[in-house]
Amino acid sequence: MFNWCQGRNRHRDNGLSSISSDVDHGQVDPELLELLLQDRLSSKQKLFEKLSSSRLIAAIMPKKQEQVEMVQALFVSNDGRQAMPVFSCLDELKSWNQEARPLPLNAIEFAQQTLTQGLDGLIIDIASDHKFVIDGYMLSCLANGKEWKYPHQDREVLDFIEEICLEIDGVKNVEIKQGQDCDLQVTIYGPNSIAQKVVEVSQEIAHAEIIRERAPQGADLFLRPLL
Known part of the structure; x- marks a missing residue:
């Protein structure tokens, strides 16, 4: 398990998306939030199962560069490992960065992107006390639709x-x-x-x-x- 507590933010060019107000208002799933707040030793497997069907939100940041208007945010730990910050709701996204725009996808798709881009993990709600890191075998299981167990x-x-x-x-x-x-x-x-x-x-x-x-x-x- 790696220490993702300290690091810096960076960005990567990516496709854009936005939340449709007719379908998703960017609110937190109460069941997902409850699991994120619980003791990890007892809730990690239930949390993984919930994530398999959960919508998360990535951060898209403005970038003043020719032919590139927006880029996807990444997080780099002090030891050089890179992770994709994702959020359970718009409020968590905005508490992390007011300028960020939402890119909603389901957690499985974000896990697949993480592996495809050669990143080391996903960090859910990075600015909160309940932040949760998905990396290693758990990340692989989520990306490939496999069961994860303790x-x-x-x-x-x-x-x-x-x-x-x-x-x-x-x-x-x-x-x-x-x-x-x-x-x-x-x-x-x-x-x-x-x-x-x-x-x-x-x-x-x-x-x-x-x-x-x-x-x-x-x-x-x-x-x-x-x-």
Whole structure:
């Protein structure tokens, strides 16, 4: 997970659109706002599911340049990563920049644009206390219409970890749950004699592509000796 708290704004030429007052007045979806305001540990999956059918608004900025009147705003973090700021409603857009004009699309289309343009993420309501970053595997899932789950509920992630751990001689059981300071907490039940092997397996898991992609905050492994 990357720190998008600090950075600068920039712009990119893009096609223009505007909200039709007959269809969309630019108001916030109450259900979307409620999910954005909730604790992320418990609401992230519901928020992702809601975004799959939500309208968001990008920012189009005036630019005094020959043959270019308006450009789409981007955000650049201090480490050079680029994201597209999008907003849940016109009020959030205007609180970020009074000069910005709205470009409404559904969240899936914005996710697809983000990947096509080689950007690193979407930031929803960047000027608010409830801002939400969509990047990495979640961004890919949204763009491609795939289901996203917490790592500890992702069957492919669980199967991968269980298979590696159960290959250690002496392991009787593997328990995987949501971590506190990481994505996953893995408890391996076996004799003390496999402690070094557990350390080696933890490194193998940490460097696995599926873990780096779907559980970027990593996994903590613990050995619990059998009585």
